[in-house]
Amino acid sequence: MDGDEQGAPQAGGPRVRPGAITSLLEQLARAPDEDGPRFAAGDVIGSRFELVREIGRGGFGVVFEARDRQLDRAVAFKAIRRGERHALRERLLRGEAEAVARLSHPNLVALHDVGQCDRGSYLILELLRGRTLGDALAEERLSPAEAVRVALEIAKGVAHAHAHGVVHRDLKPANVFLCDDGQVKVLDFGLAHAFGRPRTDGGTPAYMAPEQEEGAPEDERTDVFALGAILHEMLAGPRPDAELGSGRRRARAPALDVPGAPALGRLVARMLEPRASARPRDATEVVPELLAIEAELMRSRAAPSPTRVRTRRGSLTALVAGAVAGVALVAWILGRAPSWRVSSLALWSVPGAPGALRAADDGEAAASVSVEAYGHFVRGVELRLHACDLHGAEQEQRRAIALDPGLAAARMELGTILANVRGNDFDPEADAQFRAAYALADRMPEKERAIVRLDRYVTEGQMGAAAPGTYRAEALRLAEELVRRYPLDGFALFYAAYVYGRFGGRERAVELYDRALVLDPGQCWVAGRLIGALRDAGRWDEAMEVARRAASVNPIAENVGTLALLQAREHRTEAVETARQALRAEREPGEAALVSACALGLAGHVEEAEETFRRVEARGATEEARARARQRVPVALAEQGRVADALRGWREPPRSWPGGIALARARVRAVGRPRLDAKEALPYVAAASDHLLYAGELAFHGDERAARRAAAALEEGSAPETYHRAIALANAGRHEQAIPLLRSLVASADYALVPALWQLHYLLGESLLEDGRPAEALEALRRIEWSAMKSDCPSWDQVANYPRAQLVRARAYEALGRCDDAAAELDRLLARWRRADPDLPLVVEARAMRARLAGAREAAPR
Template sequence: MSKQAIPAPESADSPARPADREHLTTQLSALLAELARTDEIPVGAAAWSPELRPGGSIGRFRIVRELGKGGFGIVFEADDGDLGRRVAVKVLRPGTRIAAHAQGWLEREARAVASLNHPNIVTLHDFGNGPAGPYLVFELLQGTPLDLRLRRAPLPLEEALTISIDVARALVHAHAQGVVHRDLKPANVHLGPDGRAKVLDFGLAHLFGRGGGSGGTPAYMAPEQWTGGGDARSDLFALGVILFESLTGRRPYRAEKSWSEAQEPGPAPVLPLRAAPAGLRKLVGALVERDPAKRPQDARDVRDALLAIRRAHAGRVRRRVFAGAVASAVVAASVAGWLFATREPPAGERTKAVLAALENVSGEPALDATPGLLQAALAPSRRVRLVPPARLDQLAREARLPDAPRLDAERARALARLAGAAVVLVPSARREDGRSVVEVRAVEAESGRTLFVADAPVARADDLARAVDVLADHVRKDLAERAADRKIRRPVTQAVTSSAEAARHYYEGLDCLARRHAAPSASTGCAKQFEDALADDPGFALAHYQLALIASPQGAPAEWSRPHLQAALGAVDRLPARDSDLVRALAARHAGRFDEAARLYEAAIAESPDDPAALQAAADLQIARGDWAASLRYLEKLVQLAPEQEEPLMEWVESLGRLGRRDDLRELAARVEAEPRSARRSQALVQAQLWLGAPERALAVAREAVAERGDAEARLVRIAAMATGDFVAAEAAARAEAAALPEQPGRSALIARALVGQGRVRDALRLVDDAAANGMRVSRFDPSGVQELTYRFTRAMLVAARWDRAAVAGEAARVVALDHGTIYTGTLALTVALVGDDARAAPLADGSRCVRESLDALRAAHAGDATAALARLAVLEAEDPAPTACLAPAYLAAEVASSAGDHREALAAVARFRRVPPAGQWHPSAFLRSVLIAARAHHALGDDAAARREADRLLAILARADRDLPLLRDARAVGARF
């Protein structure tokens, strides 16, 4: 069986022929030649194709259903098993007149047909020869053929113009390739759900010789076709007939199978006065002239004339949308009526709209920023309200719509109806006359008819901002926004950027963040897109804001994040209200004005209740404050809006765990466990089981995840294994994780942490030192060296595991020399205090209450007041058992109680510490010391069997430990007592 796949199409009205299509000539011409050698068989004859039925196969394509029969054969809907898509397979009827032509003619025609690539021409995907005969594979079109649409009623002027312009664009492209359709008719014009028209069967009438004369359908054939002639002007005649019929409901000439009134002498028919404006009547009259010399001579002239007529008509006519929605529990319907009226809508009346994904066939990647810029340009409108993407995703899940990689026009219409939106805005970008053009097509959500089309040229990429402003102005005017309200506008150059490339990188960064929320540990990887945006536009305020935001939860030094935040603040008055609130809120948060930040986040949420970015920022603020209860309402809404994302669900689990709401946590875990298996589900279950004090169950879930999805899930095993004290398994998982995710930052630190858990401090230090020596990636917007600070902090914590006061002091000084006042120095202060160096610990402390109170507790313990120390730590533990800014209070309580000889309290504190999920650089050392503390406590309380179990466990963990490690010496000393 022979077949030939066709590359993805490029598009322009007159593009250069793609070089990779040259090899198609031989295969396609041979296939057509085989048709010519076969006797003609009636369409649908069982002797021809008994296997052509639903469930049968044509090549790799499984037949789903028959779509129709025609002069060329039978068309089926089929499944493409290899590419996972539905296609239309046209099985060709053998026996044609092409056998009479020379092979050279056949090759030229085949080459021309295969070369057509245009958004207004149906795409030929594949062709081949199967048991049922030769076949062609086309994209499966959704929507309605124009002939069926015309059976209901003539078209409104706007819709007729839009369709005819699309057909004219297809003709411009095909004629430039030397391809004449010769059978252009309404049945070969398909109207898609986005309102775009696509032309079918280009060149096939000529190749197969169907119909009268030299191919064609009598009612749409030009007079010259009846005598075997015809050229590109014959297609223009057919376009004129289609336009005439679309506007009046009748054809300009009567026709029968072997005769047409167009062959008779006489003047060309004219459109009625009420059917069209004068310019269009004149154009249609010229198109249906009997004499080809009197018709327009070029499709490009016809296209340009139609575009001019549409622009003139749009300038004279006001339109408005009258929309209403009736909502039920699952769906909402919208009704929109378009009225030619002069009165303005009432103040405050809104039109909900859905913005579909961009169809970019321009070859200019920078134009991918069009939808994001259009959303920003429409933000000031008091009339047009775009439904947020998160809300659309939620509606799609509630309606159980299948997942889709992009929001195409058809899906956008379906979701618009669910959202009660009257209009779908469909943006696109194309090439026309050597320049790019961006367009937005407004489609009525209920009926799918095109309401209006606006376009704007883009001579060069940085003209995109101006072009999008033009589109937004058209949309606001054509959706009947009040004249006074339309004066409230914010140019895209102010609201976003004047650089199309910068905008493209920025929106790619936002998409990256949306994806990385499913893997929050790698979120910093999205910084590159925003840095690239700043390389194109150093003053891009929103890109600066995103970099400052990314740095905030990572403990980055103020010197790194502050310039970005200051740059964003400098442009805050030019930003839309929602973005302005978010920038100001982050600045307030950095300054410690948490109440002010909370008010600003609430203002942003009030403006956009379904905005995940505002909800996440508000939740992060409360988490940073340690107010986990306040974060819950934002997190629950986030999980409702974006249940596929890991980060909000993980923070919800963590909030319940920190608040000690174990019953709620069990209920949430049960809900998650009932979901289909996924990375998100596994992550949440592991974390929930850890908070519930079931680390072995957490480890089992983690290992199931690795078995199902590979080493990309190894981090779950690493975390759960550390909670059980199996640091050998944690090391193996960390190495597998590093190999599976080589782009993830901090890989060496993860492995080093597991090595420290085995007492292998030297190996851990060697690993992180080698990683640093091999070169740390430094961002061009990282003048203070975040990675060097991270390395130095990691090294200091590793050295602290040896309990060497002098060495720890030296490493701490190096960290302070790079920066002061971050989460790093606060944690380091407590570690320095633990090894007994209160004097050096105090200057390291940051301003957080947790670090301050923990240091006071340790100082009290060192001064002999264990009771006061434990009281302070008990308060901190009640507030948050695992604060991110300092060490776990339960662990510190175990150390204090053990030193004071309060062994029962020490054992209770160790038990509480082990119920806290492992986190932070100090956790492996803390776990090992907790085992030592438990062994000593059991021995002191007379439970030698329990003491022996703990001592043996610790010695087993330290089997490969550094021989001079103080902890190993202490473990041996305890073990020697039994």
């Protein structure tokens, strides 16, 4: 296609339904030949797509700018030309076309939709602004740095396709689009062959590999040759033999001499090898070499002579981020990792020279770094970010530190892993690792020093020297400075997003997580954080789309399990099947199995969730997974109303905050009881005297006198003080005054109130009902489902308050005269609690209310 605007969808756009491509191909194969598509500007197709103007013509169709009336957006409408179609009947090609439709990567064209009408068949793609690489090269040659950047973006997209078994076969400058925002997109990926030319007729002569011209079998190395030809043209113009026939193109191309990057010329020569076996096997082998060359060009521009510095032998105390200068080593360590994995290793990278890694601190002589230690560090980062394998990542970082105790990056990584594995930011070993990394901060490069400085403001163990508001303001200032200085560094964006999320800047956190994920779509860690941020902001559809894309791009058990968690909100049947799929995908029961079990519980399959937790407890891959499963079994039992069994199975989690444990103890004893009649919980609440919500918890369970004494120590107007005051007003029957306070607390999403989120929703619904506003009570309690999904698994807060909320909902329905809805609500509760302890007060109340409703229905006149 040519022109100033082309069609290509963004990664993560609407998916083409399975089988749609095959169906369309089969219909085209049966249709008569014609000269071209019968569409024109001004047409309205199916009442949805209004064709605005023609913007380009390509090998298998005409492209229009169009308006999607249903979604109110501009799109590219590509009308498909019918012509030679014997390739359409090839089963392998149809399967490849289906695979193309499922590809999802920032550098690839993906479809929004396909369709057919009486005028012909069409594809719907995103409308991009910019021009083709072919148009750009017609005006001027690119600088080596820009040529490498464009080639790297092409290679990333092509590598993603190669990893999914898809070959382009017609890479050329006209099929590479340079967007106005700097993005690079590969156009017409594989579809031209499906919809138009036979496979063996594919390609453009100047970019065709010798085997392609000769009709020999094609594979990923065909695309490698074409990319080499494009790179040659960007650097030095078309190859001298570009227009010669295949019989005269069997000579090896001369290597280019690229000032500042000798490896670039050698790489291009290898990519243009006439023998396919002598080329890189696919684009995943090209990406790390281009990354290393990009870093080499950056260094040659930034510093004429390398900085020589001193460090302890065998240690790495300086890590430069943004470009992977040590990628040759990384590629050796990881083997042929997919491009989206290798590119992520820019988190922490090392300036070096051929054959050695070097470190930087004070300008004196450099010493070689422990290659073995750094290898373990890189592998650990890979395991955490792309496999979400925290156990494996922890072992790799421990090996790195054992080999090199001064490897600050490994200590930061290990601290992060331990805080997450143990579910506790205050874990003493994690804190010790962070402190050890902080001690090395003055010898780190500037970006790492900035991250360490910022980390001191968000690590709870470092706080206390100033008011929390001061810490928040300074942390956000440093986070924004990090983004400003390193706008294309995935880890800088990720960390700044984490800081914003921790200090309440949700929208900015979502934006930065999204930018980090675009740089590397395969990161399950970043995807998980983005999903959590979107979920917390109530942006469920967007969270679901990110989860679907993550499970597609990197279908590990963790990503699939996370998708099941999102589906459990509204698509419970689908969630159960997805959770079971994740369980089948996991080699050993571990963290992913725990996530999948949580999804099963949230979808209503609590007994299956309990069985999964017990399986992990017995045969979990790690002690941490087994310990977490031991903590989840009593929760699953309590969800079923089996409180006596839950108490017998109660085990205190290790290394946890005593106040939080005390509240959990209190809530398990309050399950199945009205909140003001749960006296068994009060002794355990009293043990939580160091908790911010202590006063409110005392009031919630009816000890108002002790609650007032505890509240006297709270800052007036703070979230914990407002929480206590709202409950006290509700207890006194002053619901009209309590309701505005409860609404403000629900809306604030204050971090301190997370352990009581369900209680707040339940209290709001209860107060609205008591104030004679049953319709508003139902609306408030409907949101209790949403707040549940903000946690990855049911909490004791949820387990204790959800049955209470169901009873309040039933009462509200009855007050509105909707007795059938009230009965249905009670039936759901009693079905979930079919094995509940028979003497639980809420079970007794639910059964009595259900019998009363049934009696009223029988007594009603017919």
